[in-house]
Amino acid sequence: MKRYKAAPSRWLIAVPSMALAVLTSVPIQAETANKPTMAALLGQSSEQALGVEGIREFRLANGLQVLLAPDDAKPTVTVNLTYRVGSRHENYGETGMAHLLEHLIFKGTPKTPNAFAEFNKRGFRANGSTWLDRTNYFASFAYNEDHLRWFLGWHADAMVHSFIAKRDLDTEMTVVRNEMERGENDPQSILMGKTLASMYQWHNYGKDTIGARADVENVDIGRLQAFYRTWYQPDNATLIVTGKFDEAKVRRWIETEFGRIPKPKRALPRFYTLDPVQDGERSVTLRRVGGTPMLFSAYHVPPGPHPDTAAIEMLGLILGDTPGGRLHKRLVEAKLAASIFAWNAALADPGFALYGVQIAPGGDVDKARTALLATLESIETEPITIQELERARSRWLKDWDMQFNDPERVGVALSESVAQGDWRLFFLLRDRVRSVTLTDVERVAMERFQASNRTLATYLPTDKPKRAPAPKRVDLAAEMSTFVAGPALAKGEAFDPDPALIDKRVQRSSLAGGLKLALLPKSSRGQSVNAQWVLHFGDAESLKGQRSVGTLLAALLDRGTRTLSRQQISDLFDALKAEVSIHGGPDGLVVRMHTQRRYLPDLIDLVGQMLREPALSQTALDELRSQLLADLASQRQEPEALAENALQRHGNPYPRGDIRHARSFDEIEADLRSVTVEQLQAFHQRFVSARHAEFAAVGDFDTTAVKTALGLAIQPLAAEAPYTRVPTPLVKVPATKLTLALPDKQSATLLVRQAVELSDADVDYPALMMANWLLGGPGGDSRLWLRIREKEGLSYDVRSQIQWSNVEPHSIWSASVSFAPQNAVRVETAFREEVARAFKDGFTAKELASGQQSLLSFRKLSRAQDGALAAAMVSQLELGRTFEQTRKVDEAIAGLSLDQVNAALRRYLHPDDFVMAWAGDLKP
Structure with missing residues (x-):
């Protein structure tokens, strides 16, 4: 809602998505007396409070506030449990305690000792965050009654039975310190902390949510346990459930799972500190x-x-x-x-x-x-x-x-x-x-x-x-007292993201100018619609020397046309209830649009004008150039950016000017400074065309009106330059270890990369995807995560991924680890040992079964997002595919054998070929 807000990430502290806890210890029980029987608890009827615009509130007898907002339009459900406790509630010597507790909640309970592994198995997109006034835990997932009831039960269990144990605190301490160190790399985040510390003389808003290093490193486990028992109680919490669910069932489940928790007898501490009025700069x-x-x-x-x-x-x-x-x-x-x-x-x-x-x-x-x-x-x-x-x-x-x-x-x-x-x-x-x-x-x-x-x-x-x-x-x-609620928003239709059902609903066609279309109309909450428009142009020869020209052109398209100023375009976006982003480079443009049913045709007309008639003024170019140069100057001192640039350049065979050439920071700066308005105008006139383009829309829209608007928008887009996709064949590069020194950076980065001779159309695609998922994927139970983050506590974030090619056998496997520079040797040892163990012993049947369930759930969740669905449809148009291939891949993942997965890992990943880049203050 506050689109102008730009808070440094350190000031909203979050546990990384799919963090995993595996250590267990003696549980802490909430301090209660004379526990009532289950029958007595369920006999205490919950109190119906009020409803506002489709959101209904009720309270349990133990004080838990519940908000329900059912909506069948999107086949996902989001559960968010907010505790009214944040860094504002910490006492002397306790700074960072609310954030530490957020980490330890995920370390499990006697009933669920490995919470994030359970989240991953069910395909949850889960996280938690700590802020000044509150801590919240939330997850979104494809609708499934069993998963929803399980997650509600986990929240109720974690509220009073979480391990807040010394051994978990010890292993997590290094992780939190690394999180601090990552913040110390960001001058904006540090300056924010200094500013608020100067603003507030007495109030805790002047203290960084992550806490003082001395407090965090010396926290007393007894005080942390007491903090948990005080604040993590039903009368201090609000449970919010939104999306697709049966309201009557969810209410019964909440009353069952949370109703058994007694109302606490303690009184919450009262906070009364306010800063006096400031009396000088x-x-x-x-x-x-x-x-x-x-x-x-x-x-x-x-x-x-x-x-x-x-x-x-x-x-x-x-x-x-x-x-x-x-x-x-x-x-x-x-x-x-x-x-x-x-x-x-x-x-x-x-x-x-x-x-x-x-x-x-x-x-x-x-x-x-x-x-x-x-x-x-x-x-x-x-x-x-x-x-x-x-x-x-x-x-x-x-x-x-x-x-x-x-x-x-x-x-x-x-x-x-x-x-x-x-x-x-x-x-x-x-x-x-x-x-x-x-x-x-x-x-x-x-x-x-x-x-x-x-x-x-x-x-x-x-x-x-x-x-x-x-x-x-x-x-x-x-x-x-004077607030009057407005009418509830109309719900959308129930939508099943099954690939075969999606294919039956997608309307594929093309327009006379060559534009390919994939349209999936369906009713949605607020009549919203997501669309994506992709234009391709040029070839390897015609695009030589044009890399920065194409990139700058894409960034300038929303900064004015021949008849509209930048401000007028911005105002029209607001009037059309639209969010629009345009990205691109020398070989194409991607336009993403989000609006409402009645505005989509007019928005297409506006975007068409932006594509056809960009102003490309000197003032706009100078402003954009200044911003990009400022960003580039910052990247030169960031470990991740430095390591990424070094990996791209290592072994790159293409000469300067080729759009596949990996440029140094100096080359990027020189290119940015050299681009002229005349070059931009010539590039636009020569290349921007709708002859090789795709458009997809998902949501509430009129198909005929959209086709008509697109037909009018593309008629003048008729540049004659031919388009041939620039090939990027696999090029073998020598294994090496690159060390990049960055003084005064308290968080370092390791990036690892290897080219893989495979595309997403090959028969081994599902097996290697699964192998990577188990080795270092986003799931919290991957091998690299369990060893480097959970067991040794060396990193805030560790993962591996594959950048899949859709066309040729040239995909990129990569891994990344953030860590304190003094832990570099331990990080490398742990990384190499876990990779070697996976190659030697392979994965287990239990790992594979869990990985299949979680990967398929995540793929289903992605298809439930209208924006992601539109992007997939656009890609299919370009590649000549349908969701039948998606179905086959899901089917292949579900049918994978352990031998197939282990064989794919050993066939395609070769540790002796890894290129490793280390960046940071890496002193001996």
Whole structure:
């Protein structure tokens, strides 16, 4: 919903998806007395509370709050359990405890000692996250009643029976330290921590959620267990279930699984600390290696439930949006900055609004700072216009609609409103945004965005200090008393992602201009539709020297046409309730679209105009070039980017200018600097054509209207340059070990790569896919994960994957590990030993059975996502395939034997051919 938000990842701490726990210990029981019988518990009827726009709430007798939002339109279900405890609730010496507990919950219970292995077996896309006011655990998966009931039962079990054991804490400690070290590599994340620490004098919002290293490394297991017993209880939790499910059954299951937990007798601690009003400018300076200059200007704002939050949200867009925001116009367009962002943190207690600026290498920091503060703190002399407010309102409400229309997103989004005190705030804020006035927005800006409430500059005493309003809590009941719920959103149809059923519904055809179509109309929540449009052009000879030209052209297509400015295009996207992204390179373009039924034809018309008539102005090119050069400067100091670039260049046989040539950072920079507007115009005129293109749409749309719109859009797209796919035959490269030194980087990276003589059409494709899944795939029970992450605690993230070729026998197997530089030898030893063990002993029948179930579940889950389905349909059009091949692959995976999987591993992966790249502060 807050599309302008750009919080550094370290400030929203999450356990990596499909993390796995295998160690067990003595369980901790919740402290209860006189447990009631099951019959007595079920006899205590749950309390029906209220319903808002299709979301219904009820409470169990033990205090658990439950929100149900059934929607059959998407054959997936999302379960999200939010505990109202975060880093705000930590005491002295306990920083990071809420996050540590999030990790240890996944270490299991006596009933389920290996939680993430069970998630993986059922095909769950699962994770957890810790923030200032809450911790939540969530999973999305293809609808299955047995899986849903099991997951509800696991949540109830984990609420009171989790191992919070010393041995698990010890093994996980290195993982959490590596997570800290990854954050220490990010100057933006570090600067954020320093800024908030300067802003808050007493309140815990000024402390990093991941915690102080000393607190985390010396945490007392007894205190952590007490923290768990206090906060992980039904009366402090909200369970949210959204998507496809039988409401009556799910309610009974919840009452059965959670109802047996007694209502706790303890009283939750009361927190009352508030910072006094800030009475002068504060500043902080950070000096680190790498990255580009940045500026933050942060201001204290009211709590999320406060009526002024709507005005703060509007100011975030009016000031911090791109391209229409004032900061973009006055800093980016004036070439004082490469990019800007805004972030409003609506929290349970008084929060903050933060505006950031990234400055291009060599930029003038003083001039950028002056322009930043002058823009933010000039509302009194430069009033906001009604046009600015209405544009921001339209953008914000569009984003809210997009989020609410997606069952998987809305279930997790409600966590933030729960954390602020009432889930209905999600709707109240929308209503307040609808009605907020220009007077309110200007008043809040003048009250809050002033020097004495700012954290950036040095303190300057003054005889008459001007202060923002003193912070105070909100009377939540009074605020909610005037709230009136809107009508519930209409549900979509039930959809089965079975490949054969999908094929029966897909309508494949082509238009006179050569455009191939694959259309799958179906009703959906909010009448939403996802579409993808792919254009191919050029060949190896004609595209020589055009790599950066094609990339820049793709990035400039949404920055104006001959008749529409960038801002007008942005406004039209909002009016059409559309999310559009355009990506590409020298040999093609990919356009992704998400909108609603009635807007898709007009959106196709708009995108067609963008493809046919791009403005390609010098101003837009200079702005984009500045942003890309700033990003490139940051990548030069990032271990992963450095290692990836080194692997691409090792043994690359193609000369400079060939689009298959792997460029150095210096070559990339030189190419970016050399591109001219004339080159862009010539490239567009020569290559951009609909003669070799595919379009797919999935969701709620009118087939005839879409075909008509596409026919009109492609008629002028008739460039004559021939298209032949650029071949990328397999090239053997010598095995080697590349070491890349990066001083002052506290997290290092290992990347491993080997070319595989196989495509996704070969008979061994399913077997090698499964072999990789068991060795290092995203499942939490893979060999590499269990050894490097779980057993030895050396890495926050370790995995392997295969980049499959669809055309020729040249796929790429790769593996990656992040780790503390001092653990490099242990990481290499563990990696090589696990690969060797897999080759020597092979996988087990138990591993294969679990892997087959989880891989097939993940493939089914992918087909349940409309955007992913549209992308698959586009690819099939290009390759001449249907979902019959998908069905055959699923069938082959289900029928794999252990001998086939082990043989594929040994046939195609060769450790002696591995190319390994190590990057970081790798001191002896």
